[in-house]
Amino acid sequence: MKPSSENYRSHDVVKQLRTDFYNKCYICEDYAPSTINVEHFIPHRGKNRDLMFDWNNLFYACGHCNNSKLAIYDNILNCTDNSHKILDWIQFNINPYPKEKVIIQSSIVDIKVQNTVELLLKVYNGEHTGLKTVEGENIRERLIDEMVKFTKRLTKYSKPTITSEDKERYRKKIREMLSVKSPFTAFKVWVIKSNPYLLREFASFLPQ
């Protein structure tokens, strides 16, 4: 429901966006970011009041991503549009080791897809300014922590000696980590999609 306030940065608007976007930046998928921007998916350029106040044009972004996107990337895939199959069209990868960079690729020839890949590489790996380099490193550190945790659970789950109770317990934890509510879901989904055994086990948990 669109809050009545005309101010798109008012507390009720930001609170509602936080709920709608599961408190995750819609670009980098960092959870509970410390700086939040109400982003206009299609830039209003200070003139278009319809775009400025259209609820469907307001997105929840961290300061780092909002600042990296600016008005340059105004033609990217929309994560709230079900016809944009982002997790099918774009591969998200990172090795769960210290200081690794993300690998984002797509074989689809489409301007929106290519722009999205470029923006994602910029927010995670970009070194365009000193500040952005450090912000990207901080996000990747949280991403790697999450991937290490995820890998550990998958490994435990797959042990041939695990008891059926423990297996069920790990299955639940893995399900939670694949939910759109958890941070960096795209990277975890691609771990599952890239491994035939894991895909057989967890295909039903993948977000649609």
Ligand SMILES: [Zn+2]
């Ligand atoms: Zn972000």
